[in-house]
Amino acid sequence: MLLKVAQEARPWQTRRNETIIDAALAAGESRPLHLKDPHE
Structure with a gap:
């Protein structure tokens, strides 16, 4: 869930x-x- 939200907020920073x-x-x-x- 955390990763999904982070990806929605900053999709260009996957590794970070x-x-x-x-x-x-x-x-x-x-x-x-x-x-x-x-x-x-």
């Missing part, structure tokens, strides 16, 4: 889109964001 998505997913996997419960 893939690189950015891969890097973002890897960063999220290695350093996940832990949100605090707003009801605590």
Whole structure:
């Protein structure tokens, strides 16, 4: 889904889109964001 949206936004940057998505997913996997419960 991310790649599809990126391709629609910038179809001339296929390889860059893939690189950015891969890097973002890897960063999220290695350093996940832990949100605090707003009801605590």
